[in-house]
Amino acid sequence: AQKVTQAQTEISVVEKEDVTLDCVYETRDTTYYLFWYKQPPSGELVFLIRRNSFDEQNEISGRYSWNFQKSTSSFNFTITASQVVDSAVYFCALVNNAGNMLTFGGGTRLMVKP
């Protein structure tokens, strides 16, 4: 069975602060993929990143960066210099190599105040 836990249900920061969203996962598979999605108020889930279990390199894309640590089963997401437009619910998700089903965490609601 797979499980994704996002312990932070809600985070509030002031614009320009850095913020890290935590994600911890459980799986028995050796090959799997991890994802982050953003869900703005409009409701549409927007893909941010996919990472496979064999690639532990951290990734940076603009103000976004991801830290994958297999030893602690974590895939954390950091937003640097947050902006009001970053306000949304962020979901971490997992799928194994054989499956077609994404397992989502409960999400973290990020509120960035001006």
Add this chain to the structure above:
Amino acid sequence: DTGVSQNPRHKITKRGQNVTFRCDPISEHNRLYWYRQTLGQGPEFLTYFQNEAQLEKSRLLSDRFSAERPKGSFSTLEIQRTEQGDSAMYLCASSVHRDGELFFGEGSRLTVL
């Protein structure tokens, strides 16, 4: 292409009525997924199609739920004899690859009174 399209966006119905949602995926995507999302929760997988074949169904998909994708293009999700517990956002997504990025629609919100 404008992405994954779902309609209706909102549906309010009385308990016991039947409802149907439609999803039009991105045209070249052969994989189509339905998820359900309740308030404050992450999306939960319901079912998956590859072309017209329904290959996987969640235990969440009770006998009152049926999904089809007759020609491998658009899909419908029907809920019969709706219950208040069916109130949720129903999300459709499509993709090209099995482990690839899913493209989600904006969802169809169901409210059962």
